[in-house]
Amino acid sequence: xxxxxxxxxxxxxxxxxxxxxxxxxxxxxxxxxxxxxxxxxxxxxxxxxxxxxxxxxxxxxxxxxxxxxxxxxxxxxxxxxxxxxxxxxxxxxxxxxxxxxxxxxxxxxxxxxxxxxxxx
Amino acid sequence: xxxxxxxxxxxxxxxxxxxxxxxxxxxxxxxxxxxxxxxxxxxxxxxxxxxxxxxxxxxxxxxxxxxxxxxxxxxxxxxxxxxxxxxxxxxxxxxxxxxxxxxxxxxxxxxxxxxxxxxxxxxxxxxxxxxxxxxxxxxxxxxxxxxxxxxxxxxxxxxxxxxxxxxxxxxxxxxxxxxxxxxxxxxxxxxxxxxxxxxxxxxxxxxxxxxxxxxxxxxxxxxxxxxxxxxxxxxxxxxxxxxxxxxxxxxxxxxxxxxxxxxxxxxxxxxxxxxxxxxxxxxxxxx
Numbered sequence: 501x502x503x504x505x506x507x508x509x510x511x512x513x514x515x516x517x518x519x520x521x522x523x524x525x526x527x528x529x530x531x532x533x534x535x536x537x538x539x540x541x542x543x544x545x546x547x548x549x550x551x552x553x554x555x556x557x558x559x560x561x562x563x564x565x566x567x568x569x570x571x572x573x574x575x576x577x578x579x580x581x582x583x584x585x586x587x588x589x590x591x592x593x594x595x596x597x598x599x600x601x602x603x604x605x606x607x608x609x610x611x612x613x614x615x616x617x618x619x620x
Numbered sequence: 621x622x623x624x625x626x627x628x629x630x631x632x633x634x635x636x637x638x639x640x641x642x643x644x645x646x647x648x649x650x651x652x653x654x655x656x657x658x659x660x661x662x663x664x665x666x667x668x669x670x671x672x673x674x675x676x677x678x679x680x681x682x683x684x685x686x687x688x689x690x691x692x693x694x695x696x697x698x699x700x701x702x703x704x705x706x707x708x709x710x711x712x713x714x715x716x717x718x719x720x721x722x723x724x725x726x727x728x729x730x731x732x733x734x735x736x737x738x739x740x741x742x743x744x745x746x747x748x749x750x751x752x753x754x755x756x757x758x759x760x761x762x763x764x765x766x767x768x769x770x771x772x773x774x775x776x777x778x779x780x781x782x783x784x785x786x787x788x789x790x791x792x793x794x795x796x797x798x799x800x801x802x803x804x805x806x807x808x809x810x811x812x813x814x815x816x817x818x819x820x821x822x823x824x825x826x827x828x829x830x831x832x833x834x835x836x837x838x839x840x841x842x843x844x845x846x847x848x849x850x851x852x853x854x855x856x857x858x859x860x861x862x863x864x865x866x867x868x869x870x871x872x873x874x875x876x877x878x879x880x881x882x883x884x885x886x887x888x889x890x891x892x893x894x895x896x897x898x899x900x901x902x903x904x905x906x907x
Contacts, residue, residue, distance in 0.1 A: 504686055511681055514706055544688045569817075579817025579861060580774070581681060587710060597648075598891075601822045608819035615818060615861055619776040620686055 503576045504620045505554050509534060509564060510572075510581035512543070514588060524589040531564045570607050576616045622724075622798040625805055626668035627900040629839060629872035630661070631893065632677065632753035632809035634711040650890060657886050657897065658757045664884045664899035665758045667906045668805055672721045673759070674728075674767045674795060676808030676871055677750030678774055683742075690740035691779050692787060694732070695747070695768035696725035702747045702755075716752055721765035724798055728767060731794040737787055745770075754807050771871065773810070773864045781851050784867040785844060788874020806875050810868030812836070812894050813859035820860060826894045828859035835866060836887055839898055842880040844873055876900040 513519040513534070522530040540551040556564070563571035567589075572582050583604065591600045636658065639651045682704045684690065702716040725741075732739045747768050755762050769791070772778055788808075795804050812835050813828035820827040838847040847870060856863045876882070884899035 507686060511685065515682075515704070517705065517709075542687065543685055573817070578681075578775070581817075583817035583821070584706060584710065588706065591710075598822055604817075605815075605819050605821040605823075611819050614857060 502554065502556060502560060503578075503618070505539060505556060506560055506564070506572065506575060506577040507581055507620065508539070508543075508554075510577060510585050512538060514581065514585040520585070520588050523585075527567055528565045531561060535561065569604060573608055573611065574616055576618050578618050622672075622795055622800050622802050622804050624792065624795055624902050625670050625803045625906070626665055626807075627792075627872065627876045627902060628665060628754070628758065628805060628807040629869055629876075629896075629898045630754055630757070630807070630809050631811060631895050631897075632750050633890070633893065633895055634707065634713065634749045634753060636753065637714070637756050638712040650888075654888055654890070654895070657888055657895075661884065661886060661897040661899070662758050665805060665807075668901065669803060669906065670764060670805035671802040672724060672767070672804045673764050674724070674769065674791065674804060674806045675747075675751045675754065676769045676771065676791075676806070676868060677747070677754075678772065678810075678865065678868060679770050680748055680750065680774065682748045683746055684770065684772075686775060689772060689775050690770070691772045692737060693740040693742055693745075693770040694725055694729050695720065695745040695770075696722055696729060696741050697743050697745060698722055700745055700747050700766065700768060702752045704746065704748055707749050711749065713749055713752065716755070716762055718747070718755070718762055719765040721767050723800070724795075724804075725767045727798050728769070728791070728794055731797065732790060735790050735794070737790060750809055754809050758807065771868055773867050778853060778864060778867070780853060781856075781867050781870050782848055784871040785848065785874035788871040789877075791871075792875045792877070806872075808868050808872040808875070810872070811862060811865030812869075812896055814862040814865060814893050815860035816862040818861045822892045824891055825889055826860070826892065828863075829889075829894070831859035831863070832887075832894045832896075835869070836885070836894075836896055839869055839873060839896070840882045840885045842873060842876060842878055842882075844870075844878045847873065872898075877902075
């Protein structure tokens with residue numbers, strides 16, 4: 501289980517407008533590219549340094565490709581990161597204020613406390 | 621010596637800027653009441669006539685990330701750029717540039733380290749809405765130099781609630797021992813009950829109005845004993861999955877002091893979360 505890597509995906513895609521659009525439009529292409537090219541980049545370091553060991557588990561990769569925020573919650577991805585990125589991708593389709601945000605919560609209604617652990 | 625002319629604790633609602641500046645059909649029905657409350661709150665800082673602001677907040681995974689996560693961090697820089705692309709995108713927040721009070725940052729770091737707090741520091745810190753929201757609400761001119769202090773309420777493992785209180789108590793003493801003859805306001809923002817990215821988000825009220833009521837009472841009366849007795853890292857999951865931000869209110873209770881009754885208390889029951897505003901005048905209310 502690589503909660504850290506899930507979070508790293510959500511964090512780095514959310515903060516890049518071009519990647520947000522690619523993830524919305526072509527999730528499989530974007531997730532595959534990101535895992536191959538970006539997953540091992542050491543963010544807080546000079547460009548060019550990289551780790552060698554980071555990769556998604558199958559369930560994580562599939563949840564990201566499916567835009568499945570319910571599964572991401574279950575897997576322990578940080579809910580703030582998931583929410584922020586998914587609002588960026590889908591709030592634009594709202595037909596009423598907060599429509600997407602409310603639906604996002606409704607889809608998680610079957611979770612009771614304690615929620616999945618988000619500690620990394 | 622420096623004097624602490626106001627201690628202020630508040631929620632930091634990123635929707636305020638857009639709600640308060642919207643006009644016509646875009647203006648939400650709660651905007652007028654919210655703006656009135658904010659203007660009254662702003663007056664509590666204006667009356668104190670501060671020279672410098674110490675600003676306590678929490679980075680929302682902007683500059684601080686899981687590969688290198690500090691628990692408590694003090695900015696020490698001559699300037700701070702502020703707000704991030706995703707805050708412009710989601711909340712419509714403006715880009716800002718704030719001046720730093722670098723000598724007070726140095727003093728907080730030296731004295732904090734000597735007092736047993738292993739504070740991290742940053743010489744190039746871009747701050748986010750946890751600090752710019754209170755600038756927008758309390759000092760929209762953004763003309764006073766700041767010392768930003770970030771806490772980790774976001775990425776577990778987190779420090780214990782009592783550690784936030786102790787840091788607040790230390791910040792009070794440290795600022796009071798700063799040799800400059802300047803007027804300092806200490807401002808911190810946190811959350812009451814709050815859910816983000818979970819099933820209880822964006823409801824008609826905050827996720828736990830009963831917790832909010834108790835929390836406002838603890839803060840308004842300086843009731844650190846009951847607050848510390850009831851609040852644990854585990855207990856804060858129950859009112860909402862982002863309620864650990866309440867520990868920044870506990871830090872500010874530490875700054876204000878045990879038993880210190882707030883001179884200004886106000887709340888606003890909004891969708892999604894309750895807003896709350898508190899001001900203490902340690903040297904008595906200004907004339």
